[in-house]
Amino acid sequence: MEIFLQQIINGLVQGSVYALVALGYTMVYGILGLINFAHGEVVMVGAMLALSALTAMLGWGVPPLLALLLSVGLAMAGCMALGYSIERIAYRPLRHAPRLAPLITAIGVSIVLQNLAMMIWGRQYHSFPTLFATSSHVIGGAIINDIQIAIVILAVLIMAGLMVVVHRTRLGRAMRAVAENQHSAQLMGVDVNRVISITFMLGSALAAIAGLMVSANYGLAHYYMGFLLGLKAFTAAVLGGIGNLRGAMLGGLLLGLIESLGTGYIGDLTGGFLGSNYQDVFAFFVLIAVLVFRPSGLLGERIAERA
Amino acid sequence: MSIDSTQNHINPVRPDPSTGSGLKADVEGWAGFDKLSPNGIKNSSNSINNCLLEVSDLQVAYGGIQAVKGISLQIAPGELVALIGSNGAGKSTTLKTLAGLLQPVSGEIQYDGNSLKNIAAHQRVSMGIALVPEGRGVFARLTVAENLQMGAYSRNDKSEIASDLVRMYELFPRLAERKDQLAGTLSGGEQQMVAMARALMSRPRLLMLDEPSMGLAPLMVKKIFETISDIAAQGMSILLVEQNAKLALQVAQRGYVMESGAITLSDEAKELLGSEAVQRAYLGG
Numbered sequence: 364m365e366i367f368l369q370q371i372i373n374g375l376v377q378g379s380v381y382a383l384v385a386l387g388y389t390m391v392y393g394i395l396g397l398i399n400f401a402h403g404e405v406v407m408v409g410a411m412l413a414l415s416a417l418t419a420m421l422g423w424g425v426p427p428l429l430a431l432l433l434s435v436g437l438a439m440a441g442c443m444a445l446g447y448s449i450e451r452i453a454y455r456p457l458r459h460a461p462r463l464a465p466l467i468t469a470i471g472v473s474i475v476l477q478n479l480a481m482m483i484w485g486r487q488y489h490s491f492p493t494l495f496a497t498s499s500h501v502i503g504g505a506i507i508n509d510i511q512i513a514i515v516i517l518a519v520l521i522m523a524g525l526m527v528v529v530h531r532t533r534l535g536r537a538m539r540a541v542a543e544n545q546h547s548a549q550l551m552g553v554d555v556n557r558v559i560s561i562t563f564m565l566g567s568a569l570a571a572i573a574g575l576m577v578s579a580n581y582g583l584a585h586y587y588m589g590f591l592l593g594l595k596a597f598t599a600a601v602l603g604g605i606g607n608l609r610g611a612m613l614g615g616l617l618l619g620l621i622e623s624l625g626t627g628y629i630g631d632l633t634g635g636f637l638g639s640n641y642q643d644v645f646a647f648f649v650l651i652a653v654l655v656f657r658p659s660g661l662l663g664e665r666i667a668e669r670a
Numbered sequence: 671m672s673i674d675s676t677q678n679h680i681n682p683v684r685p686d687p688s689t690g691s692g693l694k695a696d697v698e699g700w701a702g703f704d705k706l707s708p709n710g711i712k713n714s715s716n717s718i719n720n721c722l723l724e725v726s727d728l729q730v731a732y733g734g735i736q737a738v739k740g741i742s743l744q745i746a747p748g749e750l751v752a753l754i755g756s757n758g759a760g761k762s763t764t765l766k767t768l769a770g771l772l773q774p775v776s777g778e779i780q781y782d783g784n785s786l787k788n789i790a791a792h793q794r795v796s797m798g799i800a801l802v803p804e805g806r807g808v809f810a811r812l813t814v815a816e817n818l819q820m821g822a823y824s825r826n827d828k829s830e831i832a833s834d835l836v837r838m839y840e841l842f843p844r845l846a847e848r849k850d851q852l853a854g855t856l857s858g859g860e861q862q863m864v865a866m867a868r869a870l871m872s873r874p875r876l877l878m879l880d881e882p883s884m885g886l887a888p889l890m891v892k893k894i895f896e897t898i899s900d901i902a903a904q905g906m907s908i909l910l911v912e913q914n915a916k917l918a919l920q921v922a923q924r925g926y927v928m929e930s931g932a933i934t935l936s937d938e939a940k941e942l943l944g945s946e947a948v949q950r951a952y953l954g955g
């Protein structure tokens with residue numbers, strides 16, 4: 364029972380991060396029909412920027428809380444600029460090209476970013492500095508620490524905020540309109556390119572926060588961390604129904620839980636044949652299963668436009 | 671009657687509310703609608719010919735295929751002009767180009783005395799140009815109310831927008847009942863109402879309608895056309911593309927006939943209605 368509860372907690376924490384990253388995939392897919400495979404690298408850049416800024420500022424004697432806030436701000440701004448540039452430079456010129464072209468470009472952008480990060484930050488792991496004395500809490504035999512609590516709460520707040528923006532504001536309406544029909548949106552006076560840029564920047568801001576969360580949770584950041592994380596978050600987006608915001612959140616949390624429970628019990632399930640180092644296979648089982656049995660994902664149903 | 675597309679000297683006709691439509695409007699709550707004044711400048715500084723829109727020698731191509739081969743047309747303020755022609759004549763292409771969705775190969779579009787060259791589609795909306803596209807293009811996953819709010823996207827006069835919204839619901843009571851419903855779940859006729867109301871929400875000075883009667887039952891067609899002639903009677907300029915040539919020419923003051931990318935006839939709508947060539951080709955008589 365303790366294991367079960369512990370895995371649920373771990374799953375929720377990890378799932379919150381997946382959800383934030385999955386939102387970036389799904390927003391871009393919803394609006395452009397493009398899978399932005401470079402999104403995982405934006406998460407990595409966010410983590411690296413935040414970590415570098417944090418380490419530097421702590422070295423200068425900036426108070427921890429202030430340093431944290433400034434680093435988050437810097438990472439978000441940096442990632443927004445990066446997301447904007449990726450769209451502007453790599454995707455916009457291919458807007459009307461066959462679908463394969465931007466997909467390959469996305470993989471190319473991803474490799475470029477990884478290599479750039481490697482040149483800047485090196486191949487080594489960077490450890491996340493200790494900012495505050497964090498304590499752990501025991502609930503029903505399972506342990507959760509302050510950082511994990513903060514991750515879940517922050518993720519929930521951010522997602523609620525995003526839903527408000529998308530469903531209750533003029534910008535959000537324009538985003539949904541562009542996602543559905545770019546020509547009609549133009550006929551309403553919407554500057555489609557601007558809305559697309561804003562979408563990339565929003566997704567990238569979420570990615571920056573997610574990057575910081577992951578590195579805070581594991582205490583580490585690394586130039587290669589975006590790859591697997593990005594792939595899993597993409598899986599989460601597909602699981603929920605790519606293009607659907609609620610789907611991305613649901614998919615993220617579910618994937619976090621599946622992965623965590625699977626890892627917790629894989630030893631028992633296979634009679635000790637497979638161990639918890641097989642953690643990463645679950646996401647891809649899920650991906651394959653969804654693609655085979657329900658390609659539109661859990662919430663990926665659409666209302667057709669009537670003739 | 672002229673057969674030449676280069677002819678063009680129209681007398682801007684003042685809109686006459688009773689323009690031979692024979693479809694006297696009895697739309698509920700209609701009275702409030704005359705408060706809808708156009709977007710932008712009230713006192714238009716329009717050019718020499720007193721035209722709101724003047725298109726000259728417009729050519730549009732899809733890749734190598736010429737769809738519009740050098741057409742010229744004018745619309746005076748407050749005029750309702752019909753553009754008719756058979757399938758593939760280039761009518762929709764013309765409207766899309768005027769709205770800025772397509773770039774012309776050559777030719778000039780003057781709107782309110784200014785060239786529209788290099789003015790993007792979304793910027794034309796705030797200048798007062800609105801297009802209800804073929805197939806309506808409503809946002810299926812937005813509610814009816816959200817669709818109408820999208821129509822007012824280019825405006826920022828909040829309280830005016832709110833009162834226009836009320837007027838739209840008076841104009842189309844059916845939409846008021848369904849305002850929180852997703853537009854994709856509406857019937858075709860209701861979607862046409864959304865598309866029209868949405869375009870009106872931008873307070874256009876030039877409203878372009880691409881086949882508003884397509885796929886609608888006769889009663890709904892009647893209703894939509896009543897609305898069109900009422901809007902025209904309030905002084906809005908309208909360019910109406912229709913397959914239903916008879917109906918279009920009945921409500922319009924003037925008409926252009928388009929065939930394979932060129933304008934082959936243009937005249938007073940009454941004359942076109944009576945013309946033998948038009949009768950044979952488009953009116954099935």
Ligand SMILES: Nc1ncnc2c1ncn2[C@@H]1O[C@H](COP(=O)(O)OP(=O)(O)OP(=O)(O)O)[C@@H](O)[C@H]1O
Pocket residue numbers: 732735736737755756757758759760761762763764804913
């Ligand atoms: N996207 C496109 N690509 C290539 N050719 C096109 C495209 N759209 C239209 N055309 C061609 O341009 C010509 C004019 O088309 P357009 O849609 O303007 O005709 P239309 O007068 O609106 O016809 P209809 O009454 O059937 O709507 C046609 O020959 C059509 O095949």
Ligand SMILES: [Mg+2]
Pocket residue numbers: 761762763804880
């Ligand atoms: Mg057409």
